[in-house]
Amino acid sequence: xxxxxxxxxxxxxxxxxxxxxxxxxxxxxxxxxxxxxxxxxxxxxxxxxxxxxxxxxxxxxxxxxxxxxxxxxxxxxxxxxxxxxxxxxxxxxxxxxxxxxxxxxxxxxxxxxxxxxxxxxxxxxxxxxxxxxxxxxxxxxxxxxxxxxxxxxxxxxxxxxxxxxxxxxxxxxxxxxxxxxxxxxxxxxxxxxxxxx
Amino acid sequence: xxxxxxxxxxxxxxxxxxxxxxxxxxxxxxxxxxxxxxxxxxxxxxxxxxxxxxxxxxxxxxxxxxxxxxxxxxxxxxxxxxxxxxxxxxxxxxxxxxxxxxxxxxxxxxxxxxxxxxxxxxxxxxxxxxxxxxxxxxxxx
Numbered sequence: 277x278x279x280x281x282x283x284x285x286x287x288x289x290x291x292x293x294x295x296x297x298x299x300x301x302x303x304x305x306x307x308x309x310x311x312x313x314x315x316x317x318x319x320x321x322x323x324x325x326x327x328x329x330x331x332x333x334x335x336x337x338x339x340x341x342x343x344x345x346x347x348x349x350x351x352x353x354x355x356x357x358x359x360x361x362x363x364x365x366x367x368x369x370x371x372x373x374x375x376x377x378x379x380x381x382x383x384x385x386x387x388x389x390x391x392x393x394x395x396x397x398x399x400x401x402x403x404x405x406x407x408x409x410x411x412x413x414x415x416x417x418x419x420x421x422x423x424x425x426x427x428x429x430x431x432x433x434x435x436x437x438x439x440x441x442x443x444x445x446x447x448x449x450x451x452x453x454x455x456x457x458x459x460x461x462x463x464x465x466x467x468x469x470x471x472x473x
Numbered sequence: 474x475x476x477x478x479x480x481x482x483x484x485x486x487x488x489x490x491x492x493x494x495x496x497x498x499x500x501x502x503x504x505x506x507x508x509x510x511x512x513x514x515x516x517x518x519x520x521x522x523x524x525x526x527x528x529x530x531x532x533x534x535x536x537x538x539x540x541x542x543x544x545x546x547x548x549x550x551x552x553x554x555x556x557x558x559x560x561x562x563x564x565x566x567x568x569x570x571x572x573x574x575x576x577x578x579x580x581x582x583x584x585x586x587x588x589x590x591x592x593x594x595x596x597x598x599x600x601x602x603x604x605x606x607x608x609x610x611x612x613x614x
Binding site: 286287288289290308312313314315316340345347348350351353354355356357359373374376377445449452453456457459460464 | 525526527528529531557559561562564565566568569570571572590601603604606607608610611612614
């Protein structure tokens, strides 16, 4: 019982959509899937260690974090779930859970504020999670070549950089397709490395 | 911690305003349900088993209304009947915090009312043909 292999062959894949505040994460998730807001109640425990001893009264602060989340049904029994990561820095601890078992991530970037996506790039690099950088083209932003962005972010040359318009469904689909293709390559390379060692 | 004797508090008779003649309606429908989320879980914040965000939950129970479970758990059983839903979807559909839903699911799993399929383990990304299927599916969207 419990987590024993289910007789169903349902498969769920998780893709994260990360990036700085206001870069278009919600827009992208909404363009390719039916979006739903997801609430979590999180306990913030870091603060309050040096305050008065409250004598057994546990000091817990809960905060509600809202995330965007959408589902794309590929076929019956095979779905892709998209999760927009919370933008604020203080919710970093949520990323670990979100990243667990993720197929890969889309890091949305705005060339007017490229530094905003540095934390997300660092996070996925350190955890070895395949990701693509999608440059959301905002009106009024200068057009950059993907190679420029790749150099500015100091990305591994294998990490794809694509241009997109997060409002467009077709564009969002292309971003996801490039991620799945990239994740497949990364995975195949890892399997090969394991069999050689 | 010692409280000061009541008579030392300012105001009349014990420092509290007199009760209103009629109950004051100080909240309206916009306040939402006046039950704190974890009251639904009897104060528990951790389920017996971890539930991944995309673990899929399904039930075969045709009619959950007679079961000794709470209304939120009946709602879970109703939306998951013959239709696998992820933990995240259940939380979003019922508009309940994820932590609460995980505890409620833990009870349902212990009582064997639901089946939960573990998501693909991180180390075992799905086979290439699955990824190809996903790519084709995305193209066809």
